[in-house]
Amino acid sequence: MDLILASQSPRRKALLEQFGLTFSVQVIPTTEESAGNPLYVARENASRKALPVSLANPGCLVLGADTIVTLDGHILGKPVDEAEAREMLDFLGGREHEVTTCVALCSNGQVRREFSETTKVQFRHLTRQEIEAYVLTGEPLDKAGGYGIQGFGGLLVKSIKGCYYNVVGLPMPSLAEHLRELGIEVFSRK
């Protein structure tokens, strides 16, 4: 069964490539949910991304995913500008937040698997200079919560509890298990 990634995220694409998957990318623009219970929002968005692509590609398995960052019940989206990025990083510094990624695997317009994973991320205490230097790398702007753990943002993180890849954008170990059950092998012999 052919796999299609219904996401524009370069990080998700890189993760699937890193683990040896063969896939194509296809995105059909959709309205994203942004209000409500965080888990509901992420599940809803994951399937909204995948379902239309699965309808347009009968017989293919389509992967939709949504990653949300929450602290004290607030969803931290992607900062719209540097000022908001600074604010978010200041809010995250010295605290533990949660990163939840929901995954929807769809085919022929139906959700076949839906699962989510949450990782707790503890940030170091950040100085004003550190926040400033990080914002100036340009990394925060297109990322939920204003940081990317796989880039320079990794230096802001003291420790995590849970799956690392989940924070990058896809919970690869559990995704691999689901894909395997659906007949798609994730890594093969070199």
Added chain:
Amino acid sequence: MDLILASQSPRRKALLEQFGLTFSVQVIPTTEESAGNPLYVARENASRKALPVSLANPGCLVLGADTIVTLDGHILGKPVDEAEAREMLDFLGGREHEVTTCVALCSNGQVRREFSETTKVQFRHLTRQEIEAYVLTGEPLDKAGGYGIQGFGGLLVKSIKGCYYNVVGLPMPSLAEHLRELGIEVFSRK
């Protein structure tokens, strides 16, 4: 101050590059300690790697590091062959082990900073087929504990508690803080 990495590990080199550090690599072969208290072994090896290089390069800061994998007090080294790799992975499956990286920062034949970090790593339950498929990727052979979290081995890991980069081979966030205190900036403006 120029930075020298006293390690042959391609993973450590990649980590320093990923975070924008400028450095050279220089290795002076030394006898490694392998018996005794795990923390003692790792500290001893980290400074044994760095000290001779620092003597040969006056005025440079030399980074030595050693990563050890332990389960129930046993140190799991690098498997010598596929059979031992299978054994180690079978031992790790379904359990939590610890990965400790010790770092020694030396100059002019003296240890200037020495610190270590431990990350707990929980493996998924592994089937015989999974172990077999992973061993056949060739990844286990040159890695302590028989897996690499940054490669296909990441799929074997259910969750971690602590620093992710520490499991790859260097605790980058704390290393960055130490380097900054010694006058070496870890990431700079793009």
